Amino acid sequence: MSEGYGLLKGKKGIxxxxxxxxxxxxxxxxxxxxxxxxxxxxxxxxxLRLGALDALGEETGAPIIGCDVTxxxxxxxxxxxxKEHFGGGVDFVLHAIGMSPNVRKKKNYTDLNYKWMxxxxxxxxxxxxxxxxxxEEKGILNDGGSVVALSxxxxxxxxxxxxxxxxxxxxxxxIARNYGxxxxxxxxxxxxxxxxxxxxxxxxxxxGFDGMYTFADxxxxxxxxxxxxxxxxxVTLFSDLTRKVTMQNLYHDGGFVTSGIxxxxxxxxxxxxxxxxxx
Ligand SMILES: NC(=O)c1ccc[n+]([C@@H]2O[C@H](COP(=O)([O-])OP(=O)(O)OC[C@H]3O[C@@H](n4cnc5c(N)ncnc54)[C@H](O)[C@@H]3O)[C@@H](O)[C@H]2O)c1
Numbered sequence: 452m453s454e455g456y457g458l459l460k461g462k463k464g465i466x467x468x469x470x471x472x473x474x475x476x477x478x479x480x481x482x483x484x485x486x487x488x489x490x491x492x493x494x495x496x497x498x499l500r501l502g503a504l505d506a507l508g509e510e511t512g513a514p515i516i517g518c519d520v521t522x523x524x525x526x527x528x529x530x531x532x533x534k535e536h537f538g539g540g541v542d543f544v545l546h547a548i549g550m551s552p553n554v555r556k557k558k559n560y561t562d563l564n565y566k567w568m569x570x571x572x573x574x575x576x577x578x579x580x581x582x583x584x585x586x587e588e589k590g591i592l593n594d595g596g597s598v599v600a601l602s603x604x605x606x607x608x609x610x611x612x613x614x615x616x617x618x619x620x621x622x623x624x625x626i627a628r629n630y631g632x633x634x635x636x637x638x639x640x641x642x643x644x645x646x647x648x649x650x651x652x653x654x655x656x657x658x659g660f661d662g663m664y665t666f667a668d669x670x671x672x673x674x675x676x677x678x679x680x681x682x683x684x685x686v687t688l689f690s691d692l693t694r695k696v697t698m699q700n701l702y703h704d705g706g707f708v709t710s711g712i713x714x715x716x717x718x719x720x721x722x723x724x725x726x727x728x729x730x
Pocket of ligand 1: 649
């Protein structure tokens with residue numbers, strides 16, 4: 452790990468969603484620690500039972516507080532414990548939470564189970580609203596703070612295998628904008644970072660993930676950014692260097708979103724289709 456720049460010195464935060472070493476939230480926690488922040492780590496009780504998070508807690512000196520983000524009482528409890536731990540509020544919140552039972556069970560978009568879809572939206576999008584509402588009620592968000600939630604370009608474009616997560620990300624980005632407008636007068640920023648496909652537990656659980664990963668990697672002029680690179684970007688958003696960046700969906704994708712097709716793909720496709728024509 453490099454030495455860092457001290458960008459988050461004195462800052463306190465809550466980091467949701469670190470499951471294992473590959474998790475984007477795990478990499479963000481390490482980067483926040485490197486930059487001098489203190490934080491609490493939170494994940495659903497069922498995820499904590501796997502035990503992997505203990506190692507991150509030890510490495511970063513962060514307490515681990517269980518919380519299922521679909522349950523109001525558990526979020527309230529988390530806010531109380533966090534306030535008690537820091538003796539005050541927090542300056543940043545990372546929301547790196549996503550789960551779709553429909554994707555997990557490989558349900559097609561035209562054959563969704565609606566109970567599961569509600570779960571998808573509740574866990575992956577509405578939870579951002581819940582967390583912010585409870586944080587405000589408990590007076591735990593400091594003025595000038597920063598909230599980042601992780602999104603995906605499925606919010607803007609159709610990626611068939613991403614199923615109802617496309618809808619969840621569109622809602623997540625809308626909540627970030629709308630809550631951001633309410634918190635702006637206190638100088639609190641709310642943004643989403645739209646990260647490229649990344650090889651994590653949630654990512655690789657999607658049918659067709661490898662195809663989506665390779666497609667994005669070939670089209671993006673800089674290639675897919677890693678979870679560690681995403682972490683560095685999030686650090687800048689938590690820092691005081693981005694004080695007036697709010698209500699944005701910020702692409703962290705190596706240039707994918709504004710690219711059409713790469714030279715390599717044009718050449719490969721031309722060859723592939725000429726072979727098909729000859730056959
Ligand atoms: N991996 C990718 O390709 C990719 C790309 C863009 C955006 N993202 C987003 O990044 C975020 C982090 O995902 P990741 O790829 O690091 O995978 P991950 O599986 O490591 O993280 C997802 C986390 O959500 C947590 N979670 C699920 N249900 C929960 C609940 N009810 N309460 C609290 N936590 C719950 C899981 O325990 C897990 O820690 C997600 O929002 C994901 O959609 C991922």
